[in-house]
Amino acid sequence: MFIGGSWRQASDGRTIDVLNPATEEVVASVPNATDSDLDEALTAAAAGFEVWRRTAPSDRAEVLDQAARLMLERVDEIAAILTEEQGKPLEEAAAEVRQAAEYFDWFAAEAVRSYGRLLPTAPGRRSWVERRPVGPVAAFTAWNFPASLPARKLAPAVAYGCSIILCPAVEAPRTAAELVRALADAGVPAGVVNLITGDPPRVSERLIGSEVIAKITLTGSVPVGQTLVRLSAERLQPLTLELGGHAPVLVFDDLDEAELGRAADALVRSKFRNSGQVCISPSRIFAQEAVFDQFVDAVVERVGRLSVGPLANKRRVDAVEALVDDSGAKVLCGGERPDGPGFYYPPTVLTDIPPDAAVLRDEPFGPIMPILPFGTLQDGLAQANAVPYGLAAYVFTASLARADEAIAGLDVGMIGVNEVALASAASPFGGVKASGYGREGGTESLEAYTVATAVTTKGAP
Template structure:
């Protein structure tokens, strides 16, 4: 299992020997150490990415496709060992970790196909004169990823970068870096040339500043928080590097009153399953559920019953449905949101506290009667907390759903196609699920509006994120 920096095709320790501890969030014990990259290491990775780009931009689309296809196959072969690493450092149940590794393989496989389909276009021509647009790789990429999906987030950036001829420096979150190392090792084993794929671990502010302020990095991609996104925008201003920013959300769910009892139960099951996956640490997780008056009480009862059946425990325990939060800071933030809501008059229907014992666990929590000014309705909870609120008309529901500065994902449950269309038209977000909570796939663009960021990764939209359009006009003679 790699636990080092990967620079120019070599695994190495930090040049000055400094390290960072990696904790198991279920036990709070140190399970590994990884390098804390020095400035010399960062300079070395920039030089490697610069050289790697010069090589990879000249590689044929077929060669890039073949590397990604091999990497996808290797990832699937290594699912069990990578999932074990993922659960140990991030905490989610092993079944969720296995699914995430398979989703990462899907990214590599899908972009293996896209590598040979990064089409340009031919413009109007006339005798002796031709014009066309071609897509060229944007250049070396600095990719910063969060700890909640330590496999699929790096994969979402690695796959299009490799497919379209870029080199890349992956900077995983220091809470869960070894899973990204496994992905990088898989690409190296699949035959990606030295310097094309690199990985750095270290103190985030110092690493990001050193990379972005260099003359090498031509593109920045971040999955992270709003404050970090703002900082990277500021850092990028001097050299005007383009950014793709996915900065989280506060996803509303609208449950409409045309649902019968059976449909209400199905909606409750889907929301609970989606909400408490990864202990609620999912940027598109349902985090505010608005239920129309006529079905409110029925849905609350169903949600409370299902949440009460969830089993909390280490991700390595096959009986666990909900693992720990990633760190102590996250647990404290979730507890504060619940305490403030309760102090303001909200009813804690279940959960609402951290259980006794080690680990960064927090019990799955359902809140009702939440006051409109509660912080949990304004700030992304990013944890196992679900506020359930009542609304009257669809217009009211849409107004309340849109009443946050985020706009990543939203969900609608209804059996009426006309009302579904009206809800979809009225929601100000980048992704919408109608009677469905599974929104992320390699073929679909992922991203939002407002404080959720800008740009898209996934789908054919990734061509725009990782390439530049070059227009060429040619005459047959001077």
């Protein structure tokens, strides 16, 4: 753990094992923080905030800029750690580390742009709005993107003058530690950035119950988000919640054969990236009736060429297997857990899916691709919006008019048209409905990590 500028073990020496999901072997042990460790982190964050809030934005920018450089210099080393504890291919892990560095680099530039505004007022008076750092932040991240998710919280918090206690998922915590190490080596003052590993319910309850924490941010599941909302109610701490989704895709019949093939390429690549463990993964595919069979054939042919990668843990394998086995759907490929060690489940394509199947209601978060037909655009929109989630959606069409209608009708926070790459440092990331609220990434992060303070002055009475 990193507390108050020092790396340390838990005060009682307890640890949590980290497994390699490809082999189920223990590859590391990390500290299991005690209550006294958490209290020390809170004390450090409070002290760090008093220093950092008064630090010039240009100095904050310099720390982030240097940390980004260090991460890029260490990309191979960090990517190897990421792959070992999370399971994604090494090339993809390296790309994620570079994306995390991009967040640091982008927010380094934004640190000096936390503009307020001057308000018109009567002569003899001045009135303005300034943005002030919200305070110490408790940040909780999931295991599916162990570099980019922590970076999405660390970078704006540091840029805008907050201190932060980062609590990465215990399944893949060492990657986050390397991001914190880069910030420490770049000269971030003691207490500004802290890293805790430990039992999630106990850690979150202790941190959120403290008067120190002024802001909570989570990337995780809906049940965890609901728990944090309840914990935050006593002290009315503001939250930013990104709670996953069940992203619909509308594939329209105006696509020709080549365009359908390119759509299938993009969706197979996006759906099965990271073994489907992506919150914006296209997870309910609706193809218009006239091209349904042709599109399904194109998808199955491409899925058959994929190599099988591990899921992050046994819980995910069990959950994915149950969704497929209980779906009552036709399994076109995949659908059977392989023998042997490791947390594997093959890429699976489903059709003829009953409307009440759980796979159409519950976020699969695994390598399952359900494909269903739809008739009119309005029918497609109705099916697309028929879940409590609203994070991302995708549209594939050759018609600008259809694209515009679909964009207007989709009830989500992010939309891709003939495109599946939605996340970047410059773009706000977040959803609506059960997918959470608030945004991280882009200039919208200024609202998440600062408060607007209105000031009015006049001459002496």
